[in-house]
Amino acid sequence: MAKRVVSIPKSLYESMQGRYFLGQTDVVSFVDGRNAWGGLLNPIDSQVKLFVNVFTITNISGTDFLAEIWVNSQMPGTETASNLVTPSNMTLFMNR
Numbered sequence: 273m274a275k276r277v278v279s280i281p282k283s284l285y286e287s288m289q290g291r292y293f294l295g296q297t298d299v300v301s302f303v304d305g306r307n308a309w310g311g312l313l314n315p316i317d318s319q320v321k322l323f324v325n326v327f328t329i330t331n332i333s334g335t336d337f338l339a340e341i342w343v344n345s346q347m348p349g350t351e352t353a354s355n356l357v358t359p360s361n362m363t364l365f366m367n368r
């Protein structure tokens with residue numbers, strides 16, 4: 273009998289392992305024509321390797337702005353931790 277192989281998305285696999293989190297920044301404000309930034313920071317001693325599945329940037333203002341995503345960058349300023357983070361289970365459950 274042949275072995276069967278099932279392929280599932282990485283995000284679903286991590287979710288099933290309890291390692292999928294959703295988070296967002298607080299409202300980010302542009303003041304006096306300056307830049308604003310939000311980031312995903314992983315403490316160097318966390319012993320966790322991050323897997324980023326999706327970045328979503330939402331603009332609810334009427335002003336256009338340029339958004340950039342930087343990986344492995346040194347962020348300016350002092351960070352403020354957001355409490356807008358939650359574990360999430362992305363598995364599908366179907367009623368039969």
